[in-house]
Amino acid sequence: MKSVSAPAGHRAAPGAAPGARPLLAAGLLLLPLLSACGEDHVSRYPQTTFAPTTEMGEIQIGLFNLTLWLGVIVGLLTFAGLGYIMWKFRYRPGAPEPKHVHGNTTLEVAWTLIPALIVAVIAVFTVQAIFATQPPPPANALNVRVIGKQWWWEFQYPVNGGRDTVVTANEIHVPVGQPVHLLLETDNVLHSFWVPQMGGKRDLITNRVNSLIFTPREPGVYLGQCAEFCGDSHALMKMRMIAHTPQGFQDWLNNEASPALEPTDSASAVALGKKLVTTGVCAGCHVIGGTPMVGRTGPNLTHFGRRRTLAAGIVENNAANLHAWIRNAPAMKPGSLMPQLGGDIPNALTDEQITYIVAYLQSLQ
Known part of the structure; x- marks a missing residue:
């Protein structure tokens, strides 16, 4: 008997049955994703929102995961139903036409109530997250005034009971374990304060002071930037949030409150x-x-x-x-x-x- 070879460009992989080709292709597509699982996510994506280090960030990622998984479940059920219908009512020579189901009250009520229920669940958790991420400032909060400039950041810390102010730029220092209350404003156009691992974005609006409250949990350096288009160098308006231990933060603040050192050699x-x-x-x-x-x-x-x-x-x-x-x-x-x-x-x-x-x-x- 004469054998028939597969058409050019459609040969199966050696040792693989023709029906295994789709599975092999899917596996090859998943390899990059699987290989990425073993790498340090934060080092690859230093401005990730998926590694929160504050209670505010955890609330937001929890709401995101809820919405994501509900969407995945709805998508899987939808494609499963579509696949079943395509298989069940596929064309077959000589088969009678399928019965029409127009006006099926049970089906119409189901596909109306189920999405409404899903949206209601998301709405309840969303409202809870809004209130949880915008609480009144705690009595022990560290107040930091944040001013958006053209194109840089100014940070002001009240010291000595508010009689003096420590002023720095582009690096905001905070203590771990203490609530931080940012008072956000701008002296020019709109900006948006965003340190992804700390929490969500909050706008800096002309003639208004907005508030952002969170508690850092882990020491480290966290990258942030302006998230609202503000002009030519918007993409170059970056910052760093440096979270210290309580003693480390106090040491930094004491040093910042001191005057600049004088040169020791007048001819240097x-x-x-x-x-x-x-x-x-x-x-x-x-x-x-x-x-x-x-x-x-x-x-x-x-x-x-x-x-x-x-x-x-x-x-x-x-x-x-x-x-x-x-x-x-x-x-x-x-x-x-x-x-x-x-x-x-x-x-x-x-x-x-x-x-x-x-x-x-x-x-x-």
Whole structure:
């Protein structure tokens, strides 16, 4: 008997029956998903919402999972019913036409009540989550004022019973185990505060103060950003939330409340940089505690050297990046209010002067 080979392009895998081809293809599609299960999810996706570290985040992911699994169940039942109907009433030569079921009251009531019941269940849990994630601020909460800028973040901490204020930028520090109450506002356009592992987004609206309350549970560094389109450098408006142990947070706060350290050698690059910063163009926009600088347009630089990033989290805080930022900030962040200070412009700072400024700013620990 003459054998018949499969058409070109439709050969089964060696050792596999023709009916196994769909299963083999499905297995190949699932391999990337299965291989990803063994990897560290947070390291691959540092702004994931699926690894919450606060009670607010856990409530939100719980509501998401409820909606997801109800949707999966509805989808599976729908496709199962569709598959049964396609098989049961498939075309067969000589078979009579199936009976019509138009006007089946039981069926119509079922497909109306079941979705309504599912939506009602989701609505109940949604309302509970809304109230649970917007409670009144606890008496022991740490109050932090958050101000959205163009395009960076300012964080203000009241100290000494509210008589003084610690001001920092682009890195918000919080203690583990203590409720944190963020007072969110903007001094320009709309922004949206979002640290995914801490909880949901909350808008910063002009002439209004919004509130966000959560309790960090694990020390670590959590990445965040603006989640509301706010202009040219919206995607470059990043931040970091650093969760400390209670003692670690208190140590950080005490250091931030102290003035900047003075250079020990008056002839050093640091001392030359301080003179350029405190008496030059920088003084018009920035504040450094313990110096005559009183500018309020740009970030507070009192302890700038301790920050891990600059330009609102877009680059590492090192000498090379800081030099490039001072020389031509708009080239790194379009639309930034930080002007170009070096290069081919009138009265530009020389590269040597910028090097001195970098040395001073990095000394501000």
